[in-house]
Amino acid sequence: MSEDWVDQTLRFPNRISRIVLLAVEDVLGANSGRAVLTMARLSHLIDAYPTPDFGPGLAFTEIGRLFDAVEGLHGVKVGRQLMRQAGRESFGYWIEGFGGVVGFADVALRLLPLSLRVRIGMEVLAEIFNRYSDQRVILDEEHDTFFFILERCGFCTGRQAETPACAFVLGVLEATLFWISRGRRYAVEETACIASGSPACKLCVSRIPLERRALDMKYA
Ligand SMILES: [Zn+2]
Numbered sequence: 401m402s403e404d405w406v407d408q409t410l411r412f413p414n415r416i417s418r419i420v421l422l423a424v425e426d427v428l429g430a431n432s433g434r435a436v437l438t439m440a441r442l443s444h445l446i447d448a449y450p451t452p453d454f455g456p457g458l459a460f461t462e463i464g465r466l467f468d469a470v471e472g473l474h475g476v477k478v479g480r481q482l483m484r485q486a487g488r489e490s491f492g493y494w495i496e497g498f499g500g501v502v503g504f505a506d507v508a509l510r511l512l513p514l515s516l517r518v519r520i521g522m523e524v525l526a527e528i529f530n531r532y533s534d535q536r537v538i539l540d541e542e543h544d545t546f547f548f549i550l551e552r553c554g555f556c557t558g559r560q561a562e563t564p565a566c567a568f569v570l571g572v573l574e575a576t577l578f579w580i581s582r583g584r585r586y587a588v589e590e591t592a593c594i595a596s597g598s599p600a601c602k603l604c605v606s607r608i609p610l611e612r613r614a615l616d617m618k619y620a
Pocket of ligand 1 (some may be wrong): 564591594601
């Protein structure tokens, strides 16, 4: 898909652009981070990240070029592992940037059953994406799976990939679930991706945390 075919006006605000750039640099290191920005034709951002406000920040296509460059430099497999890690490690920045505006850390959450907390964590992340960027996210669920569906995805716009490519957002979702469940791990995978030809990016979350599944199997 050429960039001519995608909407160049869709954007993240500065605050989210900054979170992505900081997280990518944290994982790659400063030198590789600079190389990636240069490769992505974003060298004007070197040592000049956007300020954490809500003014218009990077276009989705620019973020897409950033992740393309990471995979260009490190290979697809390692590049995606790194970006999944960057997504996970960005979680502190999301709390810092959005904890106040969406009530992420509501104490009442502690009293709710686990699967409800997981659903609420996904709702909060969807709300941040829908309210503060041009992304469009809907949630769905089947009996044992939650779905986080990006109908308009800021992480793969303009990209073309053989397999689902939104590793960064997968990491953000993993970290959100880890945090809201107070330390449980959930199997999260992207089963469909706009970059690989699907109409939406579909992230699937198993309703039961991994540790509990292992126990259920042991005692079944
Ligand atoms: Zn995707």
